[in-house]
Amino acid sequence: METKNHMVQVEIFGQSYNLKGDADPKYINELSDYVDQKMREVSSATPTVESLKIAILAALNIADETRRQTDERDIREKEVNKKLESLLEGLSRCLDANREPGQDQDGARLSP
Numbered sequence: 887m888e889t890k891n892h893m894v895q896v897e898i899f900g901q902s903y904n905l906k907g908d909a910d911p912k913y914i915n916e917l918s919d920y921v922d923q924k925m926r927e928v929s930s931a932t933p934t935v936e937s938l939k940i941a942i943l944a945a946l947n948i949a950d951e952t953r954r955q956t957d958e959r960d961i962r963e964k965e966v967n968k969k970l971e972s973l974l975e976g977l978s979r980c981l982d983a984n985r986e987p988g989q990d991q992d993g994a995r996l997s998p
Contacts, residue, residue, distance in 0.1 A: 899925040899937060924948055 889908040896903050896918035905914055924944040934940060 898922045899929075899940065901937075921948070 928943045
């Protein structure tokens with residue numbers, strides 16, 4: 887399958903960039919809008935006017951958001967797995983309790 891590279895012009899914090907990639911141009915624009923938003927948030931909360939410092943602080947904020955979301959997802963995944971394991975154990979106990987003597991796990995008769 888052939889991937890098509892798109893050239894997309896975006897503006898981040900007053901600077902234009904020509905980006906080339908195989909992602910959907912709409913997605914590239916959404917990402918650049920997000921980075922622009924984060925840089926503007928840092929700029930409004932920080933006395934510095936140096937673009938590089940603002941970009942680094944914005945990148946740290948984005949990295950922090952990503953890390954926190956990843957950590958939260960990992961915690962939820964562990965909780966779901968624990969609940970699933972408990973449900974499977976309970977289901978297995980119910981099936982075992984309802985199985986007639988001489989039947990295997992699939993309900994087939996065991997030969998003597």
